[in-house]
Amino acid sequence: MKGSNLSAPAVFILLGFSDYPQLEKVLLLVISIIYALTLMGNTAIIFVSYLSPKLHTPMYFFLSNLSFLDLCFTTSVVPQMLWNLKGPRKTITYTGCVIQFYIALGLGSTECILLTVMAYDRFNAICRPLHYGVIMNPKLLKQLAAVAWISGFVESTIQTILIFHLSLCSHHRVDDFICEEPALIKIASVDTAFLENELSIFTVLFVVIPLGLIVVSYGCIVRSVLRMNSAEGRRRAFGTCGSHMIVVTLFFGTIMSVYIQPKSRYTQNHSKFLTLFYTVVTPSLNPLIYTLRNKEVKWAIKKLLTTDPNVNVFRTKCKTYSGNS
Template structure:
């Protein structure tokens, strides 16, 4: 049945095949969403209010935090509603909006993480030229480019996906409207869409990840040449947070978009999808605050400013 003859939209099955797990997931997702909102908002405020954080690295981290806020908000409210009650439907327009936003923001994060790796490369491998290379104008252009690529990717891939002739049962074996799940819902040949998704995955996932690995390969070579153990530790410390974020995000996204076609892989993919949609946006602010003395210092200075008026 064509999607235009399906006014009821779609049924997001999500984790309905694990009914005993749904209430537990509801609590976990709600807690993670709260941490995402508080943690990322705090990082954005600190990056704006504290002049010591007005550097390219924190400009990109601020972009990442804002992106994560939007990314997780595009799917979590619907997911919480589906996990709590028996009603798991989403309108066709709601699904279209979710697909467009989710794909655009996910693509933007892939590119932004590569940009952040380039920033770390310049900071470690070209420290004397860092201020000249990573000037504010270039940082803004790189961040803007990441957002534009994300938007273009969604503009290109969303319409062909939504125009697929979907099966009449309209059951999406996922908790969110995203490309792989909707392609599997089609009752006709989807070879063209699958090729398009594969090509997009190469440009959006493989190429940025390759650039990240090349950047960190050069960084490791540079750090190993540092004679001081303290210097090596400090250099690795500036990169460890970003490496953790990259590891968590890319491992889960690649599992979802490059998974084989079988029921076990699809079921496993839902949990990996949940991790990159809900888990990584919650972990990112924790990684950058718990492992970063500059962010901790900015937070302490902010608390000091808040306490001063009260004491006076």
């Protein structure tokens, strides 16, 4: 291709917050703590969903997928981010940048689709309760999860090929703290009109349309809930959807702020904090949101942590595993 990047740079310089060294010290500490909480919280959700028979439902199947996705997502960007924050060197190798870009974009796109699938699950649970078990059968659950993961990484593959086929400016200075598409487009030394249009198309496909489907699903849910005669039934229905609605608002709100915004110096600095929020903060909040607002999860955690051998599911699982081996 005429604009191909024939001579790949050895490294990229991730400027991040290098203009604010005092802020970097604070971020290093804060992000380290949040990352540790993210690892613990999402790992706990996965194990609790697996070990508690009461949570072997479609909702927690998708929640486990979301937790695993968040674990991978933060791990793809945070270690490199912390390394750059702790010292003057703000570099990442070309190969490292490609890998980080591919994995982070793939997981981010997957999360957009997965949150949409989770809204579809809640729609069936509340609007079609009598047919819920038939509709959301194990085969369909696996198919929906597969669609989310495959579509996310197909999109990432296309974007990675297009981005890293560009001719780049010789300074290779990326005005961000991760290898993200908007920042990489800005250091291209060729016309990027096609790529910007293509990015807009994928933003519509993986952000605008999924968010629209989620809004439609919750519109149907609200209408069904308001028709319920029981106040307790309405409270429980909204309770099961509340956590998901908060996660959707946090994730899609920051994503849209980063990818759909006017171009200016202010918004570039502003977008760094928004990117920091959805790459670091949101994955740590998801387990907290689902735990605090969900009695089933709190019950399962309490049951797993109890010392009573008659109700300690974790010990039972371990004993079963040991006996089989």
